[in-house]
Amino acid sequence: MxxxxxxxxxxxxxxxxxxxxxxxxxxxxxxxxxxxxxxxxxxxxxYRAFSLKPRGKRVVRVCLGTACHVRGAREVVEALERALEIKAGETTPDRAVTLEVVKCVGACAIAPVAVVGKTIFAGVSPENVSEVLR
Ligand code: FES
The missing domain is CATH 1.10.10 (Arc Repressor Mutant, subunit A)
Known part of the structure; x- marks a missing residue:
């Protein structure tokens, strides 16, 4: 121990x-x-806080917990993957952004949720992922 x-x-x-x-x-x-x-x-x-791969300057986390999932979080992840041209769990080649999926960040009432640093984005949709990336 x-x-x-x-x-x-x-x-x-x-x-x-x-x-x-x-x-x-x-x-x-x-x-x-x-x-x-x-x-x-x-x-x-x-420990999930540790990464064995280089991460981006910014980490975009999309919640795929139950509440977020049923309100379309999977489509949000797919929209971010298209916008960033990477898959969830990957980092852009310029190491600017890492895209991660997480389970419940405790903000189910405002699902679907994305988190960048200390900022929580509520009601994220495929149409407004550019706001998350801005
Ligand atoms: S399931 Fe996404 S914040 Fe709880």
Whole structure:
């Protein structure tokens, strides 16, 4: 358990520094702390806050929880995928935007919802995704 806590702190620092967890840095941290690499990756993949791939300067998150889903969030994701020319889970080649899908952000009453940074966009539709991207 101690090694799990130890590597968690190191991974948080790495993620903050790089915006994701570069494989070489994870390996270096595990070696430095004497934690098996498999355990480092176990922690890195357990927490959704960690990304193993480079992310964009901005992360657009679209909720696909039940309330958002039944109000058309899937179509919102598809519209964003077309606008950004990437699939959900990917980052634009210029690393400007990462598109992610998430489950319930606790704003079901204003579904469907997209989140960019600390801004929540309510009632998002395929027709107004440009407002989210602006
Ligand atoms: S289901 Fe989307 S905010 Fe709750």
């Amino acid at each position: 101690r090694s799990r806590d130890t590597i968690l702190g190191a991974l948080q620092d790495l993620h903050e520094e790089h915006g994701y967890l570069p494989a070489a840095e994870v390996k270096r941290a595990a070696e430095r702390l004497g934690v098996p690499l498999s355990q480092a990756y176990s922690v890195a993949t357990f």
